[in-house]
Amino acid sequence: MxxxxxxxxxxxxxxxxxxxxxxxxxxxxxxxxxxxxxxxxxxxxxxRRRTPKSADLRRFARNLATGKGDDLQNYDIVIVGGGTAGCVLASRLSEDPSLSVLLLEAGSSSLHNPLSRVPAMYPQFFHSEYDYDLYTVPQEHAGMKRKFHPRGTETFHPYLTFFHYGAPSDFDQWAELQGGQIGASEWRFDHFNQYLRKFENFHSSEDRPLVDASVRGARGPMPCGFFANVSDGAKRFLKACGKAGIPLNQDFNTAKGTLGVNAVMTFIDPRGRRVTTESAYLTPEVLARQNLTVATRVQVTRVMFRQMKGKRPRAVAVHLKDAHGDAFEVKARREVVLSAGAIHTPQLLMLSGIGPAAHLSAYSIPVITDLPGVGSHLMDHPEISFHFRDKTKSVLAGLSxxxxxxxxxxxxxxxxxxxxxxxxxxxxRGPLTTIVAEALAFVRSSDAPLLAKAGVTLPNPDDIEDSSTGRDAPDLELLLSPMAWLEHACGAYPKGYHFGLHEVLLRPTSLGTIRLNSADPSDPPLIDPQYLSTKHDVQVLIRGARLLANILYQHPLADMLDPSGSSDTSGLLNHDLASKSDAELEALIRDRVETIYHPTSTARMAPLEDGGVVDPYLRVYGVEGLRVCDASIFPTITSGHTVSPTIAVAEKAADMIIEALRS
Known part of the structure; x- marks a missing residue:
């Protein structure tokens, strides 16, 4: 005892x-x-746990400089990228013992680092060996600042812990945007929902007895439930939202939609450990399969094609480098699947000769097929933070x-x-299980009664651009964090206790690009999200700031405010949020805009004539034997956190690939 x-x-x-x-x-x-x-x-x-290890490429690839290595080993499927989607694909495809599968990952296994399983520890991995340390180009509409854009292995992906689909109408719109192509209807929510539930392993909780477990998945590999920390501040936020007119929603992930407020379900298991697709899908039993090979610390540099007269080019191999910089080639007998994410997948496509012809020619890259949509239509969820001094001096506020x-x-x-x-x-249990955004509210910026409570009068409805996917779909996410931070928790924040209120623009109309910086695969691509380049995006965020100000001054949340914060001269605190003019809010929004780590749609699933890169079966237009499976295929960004839809896309892709190979 x-x-x-x-x-x-x-x-x-x-x-x-x-x-x-x-x-x-x-x-x-x-x-x-x-x-x-x-x-x-x-x-x-x-x-001691069996994890993917850096492989000796001579076992399955040919050294391009010396010609040495195993040139006879062919894999049916070569998957490029061992992130969220790649781990799912490798596990599901290798369930078929007749298929040989190779998974190539540039990083290392996240399971070697125990901190990767602690939910609150993700900032420790920013600007580390696990991070590509990427930045955007100077943002024209955000003070010409270069914005830190964390990307890397699953080890630190901060918002992988959020279990959230988005709105059902998001996926109905995905299907509609396919222009009637064969297979388009399978992306509608009523069909796609089976894949959203397939990965779930829902654990009920005494804290949330009203969640209907019958609509949750119970046999999938990804544990999910309500095991994250919910601070006193988060509970106050929930009550304040109710007083501000935002109703409680017991479960954001149902056919009824995601509008409302509550603590969010997470990918944290009952023991408080953060779950990733690597830990859930690449178990020791899966890694022991004879038909699955996983190689880490190898960088794929391009996809190779075989061109035969009268036929479209076919993907037959990939070139890659090991940790020592030696170049190798590995062959794919049936298909190559790119799962490198919305930043690196379009980069790899362009390095391989698939993309805007003029752009590729500028770097002397031979054009395999001219696909202007590659690297275009970049969508991301911009986030704005507001900071307040916390007189309750909570444990997490001290971590600011x-x-x-x-x-x-x-x-x-x-x-x-x-x-x-x-x-x-x-x-x-305890504060280290926090997911930072401990309480969320999903709302519509055109909700006139809700805005009226915040003192906002909407213009004529005909003058409002509605970018949402339906009447029950949000375009704003409002949230509380029991701590405040600067520069993704990497900046020096003043001493004291602080909490944050945040808004996320879920349906931006600003579209950006991913472009090559050179023909060198090691050279980071040019990331230009074009944050806040449309009037619509700024107007919606101003309304969101007004809603947050109204929530802030509702009790019991208002009781957290330390009056001394009103006299702050650093410019960091926002106790005067309610009194700011629209012009002042716009300036603040443009100054503070950051990514919330949700880039999508840079190799989007859409008709070719609409700038699409892949068809409804995720096959790249203009070539054979090449698919894309990650968030880059999203036709448009979902109105919520993007990890769950990405896992479901990979589940569906695995079924489509197996069906195609068997036919």
Whole structure:
């Protein structure tokens, strides 16, 4: 039996109580030591788990410089990219023992790092070896700033924890945008929903007894449920939204739609561990399959094609480099599937000669097929943050201030963090299970009664551009985070306790591009989201700011506001949000716009004449044996978090590929 003092620690949720008990029982140093031991123990266990390893390419590929290597080994399917979609594909396709599958990943396995399973730890991976450290080009409509654009392996993908579909009408629109092509109707929600549920392994929770488990998936590999931290601030936000006119929605992911407010379901298992498609789909049993090979730390540089007279070019191999820079070729007998994400998939297509002909010719890349849609139509969810001083001094609000970012070491803060690690390691609960955006509200910016409560009068309905996919679909996401941050939690934030309110534009009309910076595969592409380039996007975000201001001053959320924040002169705090003019809000929005990590639609599924890159079966136009399977195929961005739809796309793609190969 654990001592009463230790059992008290394990049940704590707030910083003051934790600090008091640790000090009263003189457990601060022992608890910190135990935290360090727990980290080392978790790390040792993670190293024992069977995980994908860096492969000796000579076993299955030919060295292009020396000609040495296995030139006889052909794989039926070569998957490029071991991220969200690639892991799903590799697992599902290798279920058929007659198919040989090769998965190529530029990064390393996330499972080697125990921190990758801790929900709150994702900022630790920004600007690290796990991050491509990408930036946008200077944004013309956002102060000419280059915006950090985190991209990398699943290890740090911050919003992979959100289990959210978007609106059912989003997928109906996907089908409509296919122009009546064969297979288009299978993307409608009533059909596609089977794949959304296929990956689910829903765990019910005493905290959410009203969720109808009968409409949730129960046999999939991805555990999901309500096991994330819900802070006191998040609970206050939920009540404030209700007073502001936003109704409670028990489950955002049903045919009824996603409008309303609640804590969000997550990909966090009952033990508090963050779930990724690697951990869920590439289990030790899957990795032991004889027909599946997984190679990490290999960079694919281009897809190779065989051209025969009178026939379309066919993808037959990929060129790649290992960690030492040596070039290899591996052959694909049946198909190559690109799953490198909305940034790197179009880059790889263009490097392979598929894309806008004039752009490729500028870099002396031989054109295989002229596809202007490659790298075009980039859509992303822009996010705006507003900051407030928190007089409740919650544990997570304290994390806003990290002394290390000021070049200082704070012993007490470090010991405190280790104490939280102990709580997490022993219980799977506590502040370290936060997903940061702990409470969400999905609303329509054209909801006149809701806006009237915030003092906003809409213009003539005929003058409002509605970019949503239906009357029950949102175009704004409002959320509370129990901490505040700058530059994706990488910037130095002032000392003190702070929380944040945020808005996300779910249906932007600003469209950007991905373009090559050179013909060198190691050279990052040019990312230009064109944030806030349309009047519509700015107007919707101004309305969203008005809604947040109204929510902020509803009790009990208003009780969190520290009055001292009103006299702040740093320009970071926004206690005067309600009194700002539209012009002042627009300036603030343009200054603070950031990505929320949801780029899509750069190799979109649409008719060729509409700028499409792939057909409803995800086959690349103009060539044979090449498909794309990741968020780049989204015809338009969904009105919510994009991970769940991406997993479902991969589930559907696996079925389509197997059916095609068997026919």
């Amino acid at each position: 654990l001592p009463e003092s230790v059992r008290s620690i394990l049940s704590l949720r707030t910083f003051p109580s934790l600090w008091r008990i640790l000090n009263e029982h003189r457990l601060l140093i022992p608890t910190a030591a135990l935290g360090a031991v727990a980290i080392l123990f978790r790390y040792a266990l993670s190293r 201030h990290d002394p290390r970012r000021h070049g200082r070491f704070d012993l007490l803060a470090t010991l405190w963090r280790l104490a939280l690690v102990v709580q997490y390691e022993l219980t799977g």
